[in-house]
Amino acid sequence: MKLIVMVSLLVFISWSCKKKTESVYLQQDQIRIVQPRLEATNQLIDSIAYLTARLKLEGSKIYYTTNGDDPTENTTEYKAPLKVLSPGTYKFRAYHPDWKESDIAEIKFYKRGIPIDTIIWNTNPNKRYQGVGSLTLHNNKKGALDFMNDQWLGFDTIADATVHLKHAVFVKSIHIGYLCDPGSWIFPPEGIMIKTSADGTKFTHKNVNLQPLDSMLPPTLKNVEITIGDTIKHIHVTVKNVASIPDWHEGKDNKAWLFMDEWVLNNNGIR
Protein backbone atom coordinates (compact mmCIF):
# COMPACT_ATOMS: atom_id res chain seq x y z
CA MET A 1 0.00 0.00 0.00
CA LYS A 2 2.82 2.36 0.95
CA LEU A 3 4.51 1.60 -2.37
CA ILE A 4 1.31 2.33 -4.30
CA VAL A 5 0.92 5.69 -2.57
CA MET A 6 4.57 6.57 -3.30
CA VAL A 7 4.26 5.59 -6.96
CA SER A 8 0.97 7.49 -7.28
CA LEU A 9 2.60 10.54 -5.75
CA LEU A 10 5.56 10.42 -8.14
CA VAL A 11 3.28 9.91 -11.14
CA PHE A 12 1.16 12.85 -10.03
CA ILE A 13 4.16 15.11 -9.53
CA SER A 14 5.63 14.30 -12.93
CA TRP A 15 2.21 14.74 -14.59
CA SER A 16 1.67 18.01 -12.78
CA CYS A 17 5.07 19.42 -13.71
CA LYS A 18 4.80 18.26 -17.31
CA LYS A 19 1.41 19.89 -17.67
CA LYS A 20 2.73 23.24 -16.43
CA THR A 21 5.69 23.37 -18.80
CA GLU A 22 3.44 22.49 -21.72
CA SER A 23 1.20 25.55 -21.39
CA VAL A 24 0.88 27.38 -24.69
CA TYR A 25 0.14 30.60 -22.88
CA LEU A 26 2.45 33.33 -21.72
CA GLN A 27 3.85 32.76 -18.22
CA GLN A 28 3.95 35.36 -15.46
CA ASP A 29 7.63 34.95 -14.70
CA GLN A 30 8.43 35.97 -18.29
CA ILE A 31 6.98 39.44 -17.87
CA ARG A 32 8.40 42.40 -15.99
CA ILE A 33 6.24 44.74 -13.95
CA VAL A 34 6.46 48.46 -14.58
CA GLN A 35 8.85 50.56 -12.52
CA PRO A 36 7.33 52.68 -9.74
CA ARG A 37 6.09 56.16 -10.59
CA LEU A 38 8.02 58.83 -8.73
CA GLU A 39 6.74 62.27 -7.85
CA ALA A 40 8.72 64.91 -5.97
CA THR A 41 7.40 68.22 -4.74
CA ASN A 42 10.70 69.77 -5.77
CA GLN A 43 14.03 68.50 -7.06
CA LEU A 44 16.10 71.62 -6.42
CA ILE A 45 16.06 71.87 -2.68
CA ASP A 46 17.18 74.39 -0.11
CA SER A 47 15.10 73.03 2.78
CA ILE A 48 12.82 70.02 2.20
CA ALA A 49 11.12 68.05 -0.54
CA TYR A 50 8.65 65.15 -0.41
CA LEU A 51 9.07 62.10 -2.64
CA THR A 52 6.28 59.66 -3.45
CA ALA A 53 6.64 56.27 -5.19
CA ARG A 54 3.63 54.38 -6.53
CA LEU A 55 2.66 51.29 -8.49
CA LYS A 56 -1.03 50.38 -8.51
CA LEU A 57 -0.54 46.64 -8.92
CA GLU A 58 -1.99 44.36 -6.28
CA GLY A 59 0.64 42.35 -4.42
CA SER A 60 3.58 44.51 -5.50
CA LYS A 61 6.07 46.00 -3.03
CA ILE A 62 8.52 48.83 -3.60
CA TYR A 63 12.08 48.91 -2.24
CA TYR A 64 14.55 51.79 -2.41
CA THR A 65 18.06 53.04 -1.71
CA THR A 66 19.55 56.47 -1.13
CA ASN A 67 23.24 55.56 -1.52
CA GLY A 68 23.34 54.91 -5.24
CA ASP A 69 23.14 51.10 -4.91
CA ASP A 70 20.53 49.13 -6.85
CA PRO A 71 17.47 48.33 -4.71
CA THR A 72 16.69 44.70 -3.88
CA GLU A 73 14.16 42.97 -1.63
CA ASN A 74 16.77 43.30 1.13
CA THR A 75 16.92 47.09 0.97
CA THR A 76 14.39 49.38 2.66
CA GLU A 77 10.74 48.90 1.77
CA TYR A 78 8.90 52.05 0.71
CA LYS A 79 5.76 52.60 2.77
CA ALA A 80 5.10 56.34 2.90
CA PRO A 81 6.30 59.52 1.20
CA LEU A 82 9.94 60.30 1.96
CA LYS A 83 11.31 63.59 3.29
CA VAL A 84 14.33 64.66 1.26
CA LEU A 85 16.60 67.07 3.08
CA SER A 86 19.79 67.00 1.03
CA PRO A 87 20.95 66.42 -2.55
CA GLY A 88 21.36 62.80 -3.62
CA THR A 89 20.07 59.96 -5.75
CA TYR A 90 17.08 57.84 -4.82
CA LYS A 91 16.52 54.52 -6.59
CA PHE A 92 13.34 52.43 -6.49
CA ARG A 93 12.34 49.01 -7.77
CA ALA A 94 9.05 47.11 -7.54
CA TYR A 95 8.78 43.41 -6.77
CA HIS A 96 5.89 40.98 -7.05
CA PRO A 97 5.69 37.33 -6.00
CA ASP A 98 4.63 36.18 -9.49
CA TRP A 99 5.98 38.63 -12.02
CA LYS A 100 9.57 39.62 -12.80
CA GLU A 101 10.84 42.62 -10.84
CA SER A 102 10.65 46.06 -12.44
CA ASP A 103 13.43 48.13 -13.91
CA ILE A 104 14.91 50.75 -11.58
CA ALA A 105 13.31 54.17 -11.30
CA GLU A 106 15.75 56.87 -10.29
CA ILE A 107 15.41 60.46 -9.20
CA LYS A 108 18.08 62.99 -8.36
CA PHE A 109 17.84 65.93 -5.99
CA TYR A 110 20.06 68.93 -6.47
CA LYS A 111 21.07 71.83 -4.30
CA ARG A 112 19.33 75.04 -5.29
CA GLY A 113 21.75 77.18 -7.28
CA ILE A 114 22.84 80.82 -7.34
CA PRO A 115 19.81 83.00 -8.16
CA ILE A 116 19.70 84.00 -11.82
CA ASP A 117 18.55 87.55 -12.38
CA THR A 118 17.47 87.32 -16.03
CA ILE A 119 17.88 85.17 -19.10
CA ILE A 120 17.80 87.08 -22.39
CA TRP A 121 16.95 84.84 -25.33
CA ASN A 122 18.46 85.26 -28.78
CA THR A 123 16.46 82.33 -30.19
CA ASN A 124 12.97 81.23 -29.20
CA PRO A 125 11.51 77.90 -28.19
CA ASN A 126 8.93 76.37 -30.50
CA LYS A 127 5.54 77.98 -29.80
CA ARG A 128 4.10 74.57 -28.78
CA TYR A 129 6.68 74.05 -26.04
CA GLN A 130 7.21 77.34 -24.25
CA GLY A 131 7.11 75.97 -20.71
CA VAL A 132 5.97 78.60 -18.24
CA GLY A 133 7.64 81.39 -20.18
CA SER A 134 10.93 83.17 -19.62
CA LEU A 135 11.30 81.83 -16.07
CA THR A 136 11.16 78.17 -17.09
CA LEU A 137 14.90 77.52 -16.91
CA HIS A 138 15.40 79.18 -13.52
CA ASN A 139 12.21 78.61 -11.54
CA ASN A 140 13.73 75.75 -9.48
CA LYS A 141 11.33 73.20 -10.99
CA LYS A 142 12.45 70.16 -12.95
CA GLY A 143 10.44 68.76 -15.85
CA ALA A 144 8.72 65.36 -15.75
CA LEU A 145 9.35 62.50 -18.16
CA ASP A 146 6.35 63.61 -20.19
CA PHE A 147 7.55 66.19 -22.73
CA MET A 148 4.13 67.86 -22.59
CA ASN A 149 4.88 68.83 -18.99
CA ASP A 150 4.95 72.61 -18.63
CA GLN A 151 8.47 72.74 -17.21
CA TRP A 152 10.05 72.01 -20.59
CA LEU A 153 11.27 74.49 -23.17
CA GLY A 154 11.35 72.71 -26.52
CA PHE A 155 13.58 73.90 -29.36
CA ASP A 156 13.75 72.67 -32.94
CA THR A 157 16.76 74.89 -33.50
CA ILE A 158 19.79 76.08 -31.56
CA ALA A 159 18.97 77.52 -28.12
CA ASP A 160 20.97 80.66 -27.52
CA ALA A 161 20.68 82.95 -24.51
CA THR A 162 22.62 85.13 -22.09
CA VAL A 163 22.28 84.64 -18.35
CA HIS A 164 22.78 87.68 -16.12
CA LEU A 165 23.43 87.59 -12.36
CA LYS A 166 22.78 90.48 -9.99
CA HIS A 167 26.42 90.61 -8.87
CA ALA A 168 29.65 88.98 -9.92
CA VAL A 169 30.05 85.77 -7.87
CA PHE A 170 32.18 82.68 -7.95
CA VAL A 171 30.44 79.98 -10.04
CA LYS A 172 31.87 76.51 -9.86
CA SER A 173 29.77 75.05 -12.69
CA ILE A 174 26.62 75.31 -14.75
CA HIS A 175 24.23 72.38 -14.81
CA ILE A 176 22.03 72.08 -17.89
CA GLY A 177 19.06 69.72 -17.46
CA TYR A 178 17.59 68.12 -20.59
CA LEU A 179 15.21 65.40 -21.68
CA CYS A 180 16.37 62.33 -23.57
CA ASP A 181 13.31 60.78 -25.28
CA PRO A 182 14.36 59.51 -28.72
CA GLY A 183 10.97 57.78 -29.16
CA SER A 184 9.49 61.30 -29.35
CA TRP A 185 12.39 62.59 -31.50
CA ILE A 186 13.85 64.43 -28.47
CA PHE A 187 17.62 63.93 -28.37
CA PRO A 188 20.42 65.10 -26.07
CA PRO A 189 22.17 68.25 -27.28
CA GLU A 190 24.87 67.79 -29.90
CA GLY A 191 27.13 70.31 -28.22
CA ILE A 192 27.17 73.24 -25.79
CA MET A 193 29.25 76.40 -25.97
CA ILE A 194 29.54 78.80 -23.03
CA LYS A 195 31.18 82.20 -22.83
CA THR A 196 31.62 83.66 -19.34
CA SER A 197 32.49 87.17 -18.26
CA ALA A 198 32.71 89.28 -15.12
CA ASP A 199 32.44 92.64 -16.91
CA GLY A 200 30.37 91.87 -20.03
CA THR A 201 33.20 92.71 -22.42
CA LYS A 202 35.93 90.12 -21.98
CA PHE A 203 34.65 86.55 -22.36
CA THR A 204 36.18 83.11 -21.73
CA HIS A 205 35.02 80.36 -24.13
CA LYS A 206 34.37 76.70 -23.47
CA ASN A 207 32.95 73.98 -25.78
CA VAL A 208 31.51 70.62 -24.77
CA ASN A 209 30.45 67.96 -27.26
CA LEU A 210 28.11 65.21 -26.09
CA GLN A 211 28.28 61.55 -27.05
CA PRO A 212 25.63 60.93 -29.75
CA LEU A 213 22.85 58.41 -28.99
CA ASP A 214 23.33 55.12 -30.79
CA SER A 215 20.14 53.27 -29.86
CA MET A 216 16.57 53.75 -28.67
CA LEU A 217 16.24 54.52 -24.96
CA PRO A 218 13.24 55.06 -22.70
CA PRO A 219 12.56 58.69 -21.70
CA THR A 220 15.16 59.81 -19.17
CA LEU A 221 15.97 63.04 -17.35
CA LYS A 222 19.60 63.92 -17.98
CA ASN A 223 21.98 66.75 -17.30
CA VAL A 224 25.38 67.94 -18.27
CA GLU A 225 27.67 69.75 -15.85
CA ILE A 226 30.16 72.23 -17.28
CA THR A 227 32.93 73.54 -15.03
CA ILE A 228 33.37 77.31 -14.89
CA GLY A 229 35.48 77.92 -11.75
CA ASP A 230 35.56 81.69 -12.04
CA THR A 231 33.97 84.85 -10.68
CA ILE A 232 31.44 85.95 -13.27
CA LYS A 233 28.31 88.01 -13.85
CA HIS A 234 27.33 87.03 -17.41
CA ILE A 235 27.17 83.66 -19.21
CA HIS A 236 26.34 83.31 -22.88
CA VAL A 237 25.01 79.76 -23.44
CA THR A 238 24.55 78.14 -26.87
CA VAL A 239 23.02 74.66 -26.90
CA LYS A 240 23.01 72.92 -30.30
CA ASN A 241 20.25 70.47 -31.12
CA VAL A 242 21.03 67.35 -33.20
CA ALA A 243 20.92 68.65 -36.78
CA SER A 244 20.46 65.25 -38.41
CA ILE A 245 18.84 62.30 -36.61
CA PRO A 246 21.02 59.18 -37.07
CA ASP A 247 20.22 56.30 -39.44
CA TRP A 248 18.99 53.84 -36.79
CA HIS A 249 16.01 56.08 -35.95
CA GLU A 250 12.75 56.41 -37.89
CA GLY A 251 13.30 60.16 -38.12
CA LYS A 252 16.71 59.83 -39.76
CA ASP A 253 18.12 62.93 -41.49
CA ASN A 254 15.52 65.18 -39.82
CA LYS A 255 16.51 67.59 -37.07
CA ALA A 256 15.86 66.49 -33.50
CA TRP A 257 14.04 68.30 -30.73
CA LEU A 258 15.98 69.74 -27.80
CA PHE A 259 14.10 69.99 -24.49
CA MET A 260 15.59 71.73 -21.44
CA ASP A 261 14.04 72.24 -18.00
CA GLU A 262 16.54 74.00 -15.75
CA TRP A 263 19.89 75.76 -15.77
CA VAL A 264 21.52 75.72 -12.33
CA LEU A 265 24.62 77.66 -11.33
CA ASN A 266 26.51 75.86 -8.58
CA ASN A 267 28.76 77.58 -6.11
CA ASN A 268 29.96 74.61 -4.02
CA GLY A 269 33.41 75.31 -2.68
CA ILE A 270 33.19 79.07 -2.80
CA ARG A 271 36.61 80.61 -2.44
Place this chain on the structure above:
Amino acid sequence: MSRRTFLKQSSCASLGILLSPLYNNAFSFSKQKDVIIGHHTHQYKVDMNWGNLDPLKTPVKDCHEMVQDSKGRIVLLTNHTKNNIIIYDKSGKLLETWGTAFPGGHGLTLCKENGEDFLLITDYDRHQIIKTTIDGKVVFEIDYPKETGHYSKKEDFKPTETTVLENGDFYVADGYGNQYITHYNHKGELLNIFGGRGTGNSQFLNAHGICYDNRDKTNPALLISAREMNILKRFSLDGTYLSSIPVPGALICRPVVHGDHIYFAVLKSKKAPNADSGFLLIMDHKNQVVSCPGATAPSYNNRNLEELYQTIRLFRHPHDVCIDDDENLYVAQWNSGQTYPIKLIRV
Protein backbone atom coordinates in the same frame (compact mmCIF):
# COMPACT_ATOMS: atom_id res chain seq x y z
CA MET B 1 -17.88 19.23 -14.34
CA SER B 2 -16.40 17.04 -17.06
CA ARG B 3 -15.48 13.44 -16.35
CA ARG B 4 -11.83 14.32 -16.93
CA THR B 5 -11.90 17.14 -14.41
CA PHE B 6 -13.75 14.98 -11.89
CA LEU B 7 -11.19 12.16 -12.15
CA LYS B 8 -8.30 14.60 -11.81
CA GLN B 9 -9.78 16.21 -8.73
CA SER B 10 -10.66 12.83 -7.13
CA SER B 11 -7.14 11.55 -7.55
CA CYS B 12 -5.72 14.75 -6.13
CA ALA B 13 -8.15 14.64 -3.20
CA SER B 14 -7.29 11.05 -2.40
CA LEU B 15 -3.72 12.10 -1.92
CA GLY B 16 -4.77 15.02 0.20
CA ILE B 17 -3.06 17.33 -2.23
CA LEU B 18 -5.91 19.47 -3.36
CA LEU B 19 -6.63 20.55 0.19
CA SER B 20 -3.05 21.27 1.08
CA PRO B 21 -2.21 24.96 1.30
CA LEU B 22 1.36 23.93 0.56
CA TYR B 23 0.40 22.56 -2.83
CA ASN B 24 1.70 25.48 -4.77
CA ASN B 25 5.06 25.53 -3.06
CA ALA B 26 5.63 21.92 -2.20
CA PHE B 27 4.41 20.26 -5.34
CA SER B 28 4.90 22.85 -8.02
CA PHE B 29 8.54 22.56 -8.96
CA SER B 30 7.99 25.11 -11.65
CA LYS B 31 6.80 28.50 -10.40
CA GLN B 32 5.15 29.12 -13.75
CA LYS B 33 1.65 30.52 -13.90
CA ASP B 34 -0.32 31.44 -17.00
CA VAL B 35 -0.58 35.18 -17.29
CA ILE B 36 -4.15 36.38 -16.83
CA ILE B 37 -4.73 40.01 -17.67
CA GLY B 38 -7.76 42.23 -17.34
CA HIS B 39 -10.34 42.85 -14.67
CA HIS B 40 -13.84 41.84 -13.64
CA THR B 41 -15.79 40.26 -16.49
CA HIS B 42 -13.08 40.66 -19.11
CA GLN B 43 -9.97 38.62 -18.32
CA TYR B 44 -7.70 36.85 -20.77
CA LYS B 45 -4.83 34.40 -21.17
CA VAL B 46 -2.14 35.43 -23.61
CA ASP B 47 -0.92 33.50 -26.66
CA MET B 48 2.22 35.19 -27.96
CA ASN B 49 2.77 32.56 -30.67
CA TRP B 50 -0.51 33.08 -32.50
CA GLY B 51 -0.08 34.04 -36.12
CA ASN B 52 3.72 34.02 -36.11
CA LEU B 53 4.96 33.62 -39.69
CA ASP B 54 8.28 33.40 -41.49
CA PRO B 55 9.34 37.07 -41.71
CA LEU B 56 11.33 36.34 -44.86
CA LYS B 57 8.24 35.10 -46.68
CA THR B 58 5.41 37.05 -45.03
CA PRO B 59 6.88 40.06 -43.25
CA VAL B 60 5.10 42.74 -41.26
CA LYS B 61 6.24 46.26 -40.40
CA ASP B 62 3.65 47.97 -38.20
CA CYS B 63 0.54 45.85 -37.65
CA HIS B 64 -2.07 48.58 -37.75
CA GLU B 65 -5.55 47.08 -37.69
CA MET B 66 -7.51 43.82 -37.80
CA VAL B 67 -11.09 42.77 -38.56
CA GLN B 68 -12.97 39.47 -38.74
CA ASP B 69 -14.73 38.87 -42.06
CA SER B 70 -18.04 37.10 -42.71
CA LYS B 71 -16.27 33.76 -43.12
CA GLY B 72 -14.78 34.10 -39.63
CA ARG B 73 -11.30 34.81 -40.98
CA ILE B 74 -8.98 37.33 -39.28
CA VAL B 75 -7.79 40.04 -41.67
CA LEU B 76 -4.66 42.03 -40.75
CA LEU B 77 -3.46 45.30 -42.35
CA THR B 78 0.26 46.06 -42.17
CA ASN B 79 2.20 48.82 -43.89
CA HIS B 80 4.69 46.28 -45.27
CA THR B 81 4.19 46.48 -49.03
CA LYS B 82 5.24 42.88 -49.70
CA ASN B 83 1.88 41.80 -48.29
CA ASN B 84 -0.29 44.60 -46.93
CA ILE B 85 -3.16 42.24 -46.13
CA ILE B 86 -2.56 38.99 -44.28
CA ILE B 87 -5.54 36.68 -43.73
CA TYR B 88 -5.48 34.05 -40.98
CA ASP B 89 -7.93 31.55 -39.61
CA LYS B 90 -8.74 31.87 -35.91
CA SER B 91 -6.03 29.36 -34.99
CA GLY B 92 -3.39 31.63 -36.53
CA LYS B 93 -2.87 29.60 -39.70
CA LEU B 94 -2.01 31.70 -42.75
CA LEU B 95 -4.71 31.50 -45.42
CA GLU B 96 -3.74 34.12 -47.98
CA THR B 97 -2.03 37.46 -48.52
CA TRP B 98 -2.49 40.30 -50.99
CA GLY B 99 -1.73 44.00 -51.40
CA THR B 100 1.50 45.75 -52.32
CA ALA B 101 0.26 49.32 -52.79
CA PHE B 102 -0.45 50.59 -49.27
CA PRO B 103 2.77 52.08 -47.86
CA GLY B 104 0.73 54.02 -45.30
CA GLY B 105 -1.96 51.37 -44.80
CA HIS B 106 -3.47 52.33 -41.45
CA GLY B 107 -7.26 52.00 -41.12
CA LEU B 108 -9.13 48.79 -41.93
CA THR B 109 -12.91 48.50 -41.83
CA LEU B 110 -15.16 45.71 -43.03
CA CYS B 111 -18.35 46.62 -44.86
CA LYS B 112 -20.98 44.22 -46.05
CA GLU B 113 -23.12 44.92 -49.10
CA ASN B 114 -25.72 42.44 -50.29
CA GLY B 115 -23.96 39.58 -48.55
CA GLU B 116 -20.53 40.45 -49.96
CA ASP B 117 -17.55 41.64 -47.89
CA PHE B 118 -15.60 44.76 -48.83
CA LEU B 119 -12.74 46.57 -47.10
CA LEU B 120 -12.18 50.28 -46.57
CA ILE B 121 -8.47 51.01 -46.21
CA THR B 122 -7.07 54.41 -45.25
CA ASP B 123 -3.54 55.18 -46.41
CA TYR B 124 -1.94 58.25 -44.80
CA ASP B 125 1.00 58.03 -47.18
CA ARG B 126 -1.16 58.01 -50.32
CA HIS B 127 -3.56 60.52 -48.66
CA GLN B 128 -6.46 58.35 -49.80
CA ILE B 129 -9.25 56.01 -48.81
CA ILE B 130 -9.40 52.88 -50.92
CA LYS B 131 -12.37 50.52 -51.11
CA THR B 132 -11.53 46.97 -52.17
CA THR B 133 -13.23 43.62 -52.45
CA ILE B 134 -12.22 41.14 -49.76
CA ASP B 135 -9.73 39.62 -52.22
CA GLY B 136 -8.09 42.92 -53.10
CA LYS B 137 -9.76 44.32 -56.24
CA VAL B 138 -10.03 48.10 -56.03
CA VAL B 139 -13.62 49.40 -56.14
CA PHE B 140 -12.86 53.10 -55.72
CA GLU B 141 -10.31 55.54 -54.36
CA ILE B 142 -11.11 58.84 -52.63
CA ASP B 143 -8.69 61.77 -52.59
CA TYR B 144 -8.47 64.64 -50.13
CA PRO B 145 -11.67 66.71 -49.78
CA LYS B 146 -10.40 69.81 -51.55
CA GLU B 147 -13.93 71.10 -52.26
CA THR B 148 -14.56 71.68 -48.53
CA GLY B 149 -12.01 74.51 -48.43
CA HIS B 150 -10.34 72.99 -45.38
CA TYR B 151 -7.50 71.44 -47.34
CA SER B 152 -5.09 73.25 -49.64
CA LYS B 153 -3.00 70.24 -50.64
CA LYS B 154 -3.21 66.47 -50.46
CA GLU B 155 -0.44 66.29 -47.83
CA ASP B 156 -2.83 67.93 -45.33
CA PHE B 157 -5.02 64.83 -45.50
CA LYS B 158 -3.70 61.78 -43.65
CA PRO B 159 -6.72 59.60 -42.97
CA THR B 160 -6.45 57.09 -40.15
CA GLU B 161 -9.87 55.42 -39.91
CA THR B 162 -13.30 54.83 -41.42
CA THR B 163 -16.64 53.57 -40.17
CA VAL B 164 -19.67 52.41 -42.15
CA LEU B 165 -23.43 52.72 -41.51
CA GLU B 166 -26.03 50.12 -42.49
CA ASN B 167 -27.03 52.20 -45.55
CA GLY B 168 -23.46 52.24 -46.88
CA ASP B 169 -22.69 55.83 -45.83
CA PHE B 170 -19.24 56.05 -44.33
CA TYR B 171 -17.16 58.50 -42.29
CA VAL B 172 -13.43 59.15 -42.43
CA ALA B 173 -11.29 60.42 -39.53
CA ASP B 174 -8.26 62.46 -40.61
CA GLY B 175 -6.30 61.72 -37.44
CA TYR B 176 -2.83 62.53 -38.76
CA GLY B 177 -3.92 65.44 -40.95
CA ASN B 178 -6.18 68.43 -40.41
CA GLN B 179 -8.40 66.53 -37.93
CA TYR B 180 -11.68 66.76 -39.85
CA ILE B 181 -14.33 64.07 -40.04
CA THR B 182 -15.76 63.66 -43.54
CA HIS B 183 -19.07 61.96 -44.31
CA TYR B 184 -19.67 60.21 -47.68
CA ASN B 185 -22.53 58.24 -49.19
CA HIS B 186 -22.01 54.68 -50.37
CA LYS B 187 -20.81 55.90 -53.77
CA GLY B 188 -18.08 57.98 -52.16
CA GLU B 189 -19.78 61.35 -52.68
CA LEU B 190 -19.06 63.92 -49.97
CA LEU B 191 -22.05 64.81 -47.77
CA ASN B 192 -20.64 66.65 -44.76
CA ILE B 193 -17.48 67.71 -42.91
CA PHE B 194 -17.04 68.60 -39.24
CA GLY B 195 -14.46 68.68 -36.45
CA GLY B 196 -11.03 70.10 -37.24
CA ARG B 197 -7.94 70.68 -35.15
CA GLY B 198 -8.40 72.28 -31.74
CA THR B 199 -9.29 71.74 -28.13
CA GLY B 200 -12.95 72.78 -28.32
CA ASN B 201 -15.72 70.26 -27.68
CA SER B 202 -16.30 69.57 -31.35
CA GLN B 203 -12.61 69.56 -32.28
CA PHE B 204 -9.79 67.07 -32.04
CA LEU B 205 -6.13 66.56 -31.39
CA ASN B 206 -5.31 63.28 -33.12
CA ALA B 207 -8.79 62.11 -34.23
CA HIS B 208 -7.30 58.68 -34.60
CA GLY B 209 -10.33 56.40 -34.69
CA ILE B 210 -14.02 56.48 -35.46
CA CYS B 211 -16.76 53.92 -34.91
CA TYR B 212 -20.49 53.75 -35.62
CA ASP B 213 -22.21 53.02 -32.31
CA ASN B 214 -25.65 51.49 -32.82
CA ARG B 215 -25.94 49.80 -29.45
CA ASP B 216 -28.90 52.06 -28.75
CA LYS B 217 -30.90 51.54 -31.95
CA THR B 218 -33.02 54.62 -31.31
CA ASN B 219 -30.03 56.92 -30.78
CA PRO B 220 -27.15 55.83 -32.96
CA ALA B 221 -23.99 57.90 -32.62
CA LEU B 222 -20.40 58.20 -33.76
CA LEU B 223 -17.60 57.48 -31.31
CA ILE B 224 -14.41 59.36 -32.17
CA SER B 225 -11.17 59.09 -30.25
CA ALA B 226 -9.17 62.26 -29.61
CA ARG B 227 -6.09 60.24 -28.77
CA GLU B 228 -3.70 62.97 -27.72
CA MET B 229 -6.40 64.44 -25.47
CA ASN B 230 -7.22 61.09 -23.81
CA ILE B 231 -10.90 61.61 -24.63
CA LEU B 232 -13.56 59.61 -26.46
CA LYS B 233 -16.07 61.98 -28.06
CA ARG B 234 -19.63 61.23 -29.11
CA PHE B 235 -21.24 62.91 -32.11
CA SER B 236 -24.61 62.55 -33.80
CA LEU B 237 -24.59 61.18 -37.34
CA ASP B 238 -25.03 64.73 -38.69
CA GLY B 239 -21.83 65.85 -36.96
CA THR B 240 -23.25 67.55 -33.85
CA TYR B 241 -21.12 67.18 -30.74
CA LEU B 242 -22.94 65.22 -28.01
CA SER B 243 -20.59 64.45 -25.14
CA SER B 244 -17.06 63.55 -24.02
CA ILE B 245 -15.88 60.51 -22.12
CA PRO B 246 -12.46 61.21 -20.55
CA VAL B 247 -10.03 58.30 -20.20
CA PRO B 248 -7.20 59.93 -18.21
CA GLY B 249 -3.76 58.60 -19.04
CA ALA B 250 -4.91 56.47 -21.99
CA LEU B 251 -3.94 57.29 -25.59
CA ILE B 252 -6.87 55.41 -27.09
CA CYS B 253 -6.74 54.25 -30.69
CA ARG B 254 -9.98 53.38 -32.51
CA PRO B 255 -13.11 52.37 -30.62
CA VAL B 256 -14.45 48.94 -31.59
CA VAL B 257 -18.06 48.18 -30.68
CA HIS B 258 -18.70 44.49 -30.05
CA GLY B 259 -21.90 43.36 -28.36
CA ASP B 260 -22.73 46.07 -25.85
CA HIS B 261 -19.10 46.87 -25.02
CA ILE B 262 -16.46 49.14 -26.57
CA TYR B 263 -12.90 47.88 -26.91
CA PHE B 264 -9.74 49.94 -27.47
CA ALA B 265 -6.06 49.40 -27.94
CA VAL B 266 -4.26 52.09 -25.92
CA LEU B 267 -1.05 53.06 -27.71
CA LYS B 268 0.69 54.18 -24.54
CA SER B 269 0.21 55.57 -21.06
CA LYS B 270 0.41 59.34 -20.92
CA LYS B 271 2.96 59.64 -18.11
CA ALA B 272 5.04 56.50 -18.41
CA PRO B 273 8.75 56.12 -17.80
CA ASN B 274 8.93 53.72 -20.76
CA ALA B 275 7.75 54.60 -24.27
CA ASP B 276 6.23 51.16 -24.93
CA SER B 277 3.61 51.57 -22.24
CA GLY B 278 0.41 50.47 -23.98
CA PHE B 279 -2.50 48.38 -22.78
CA LEU B 280 -6.12 47.59 -23.65
CA LEU B 281 -9.29 49.22 -22.39
CA ILE B 282 -12.87 47.94 -22.31
CA MET B 283 -16.03 49.96 -21.59
CA ASP B 284 -19.45 48.55 -20.75
CA HIS B 285 -22.89 49.54 -22.06
CA LYS B 286 -22.81 52.68 -19.87
CA ASN B 287 -19.42 53.68 -21.32
CA GLN B 288 -17.77 52.96 -17.95
CA VAL B 289 -14.33 51.39 -18.04
CA VAL B 290 -14.58 47.87 -16.64
CA SER B 291 -11.30 46.24 -17.60
CA CYS B 292 -7.81 47.34 -18.62
CA PRO B 293 -5.74 44.31 -19.62
CA GLY B 294 -2.09 45.12 -18.91
CA ALA B 295 -2.84 48.19 -16.80
CA THR B 296 -4.21 49.46 -13.51
CA ALA B 297 -7.64 48.26 -12.44
CA PRO B 298 -10.14 50.96 -13.43
CA SER B 299 -11.60 52.86 -10.51
CA TYR B 300 -13.89 55.86 -10.23
CA ASN B 301 -13.69 58.56 -7.62
CA ASN B 302 -16.86 60.68 -7.53
CA ARG B 303 -17.71 59.47 -11.06
CA ASN B 304 -14.27 60.55 -12.27
CA LEU B 305 -12.10 57.83 -13.73
CA GLU B 306 -8.70 57.75 -12.04
CA GLU B 307 -5.61 57.88 -14.22
CA LEU B 308 -4.90 54.60 -15.98
CA TYR B 309 -1.39 53.35 -16.68
CA GLN B 310 0.48 50.24 -17.73
CA THR B 311 1.51 47.94 -14.87
CA ILE B 312 3.12 45.01 -16.72
CA ARG B 313 5.51 45.19 -19.68
CA LEU B 314 3.48 42.96 -21.97
CA PHE B 315 2.21 45.15 -24.79
CA ARG B 316 4.55 47.38 -26.78
CA HIS B 317 2.41 49.85 -28.72
CA PRO B 318 -0.95 48.16 -29.19
CA HIS B 319 -2.74 49.82 -32.08
CA ASP B 320 -5.98 47.91 -32.61
CA VAL B 321 -8.11 45.12 -31.20
CA CYS B 322 -10.32 42.70 -33.06
CA ILE B 323 -12.91 40.68 -31.15
CA ASP B 324 -13.88 37.39 -32.76
CA ASP B 325 -17.12 35.42 -32.49
CA ASP B 326 -15.65 33.43 -29.57
CA GLU B 327 -15.07 36.69 -27.60
CA ASN B 328 -11.30 36.28 -27.97
CA LEU B 329 -9.15 39.29 -28.84
CA TYR B 330 -6.41 39.87 -31.38
CA VAL B 331 -4.01 42.75 -30.75
CA ALA B 332 -2.15 44.44 -33.60
CA GLN B 333 0.87 46.48 -32.51
CA TRP B 334 2.69 49.48 -33.98
CA ASN B 335 6.46 49.87 -33.66
CA SER B 336 6.91 46.62 -31.76
CA GLY B 337 9.90 45.24 -33.65
CA GLN B 338 7.94 43.73 -36.59
CA THR B 339 6.02 41.36 -34.35
CA TYR B 340 2.86 39.54 -35.43
CA PRO B 341 -0.42 40.03 -33.56
CA ILE B 342 -1.05 38.67 -30.06
CA LYS B 343 -4.15 36.57 -29.32
CA LEU B 344 -5.94 36.86 -25.98
CA ILE B 345 -8.22 34.02 -24.91
CA ARG B 346 -11.13 35.03 -22.70
CA VAL B 347 -11.23 33.12 -19.41
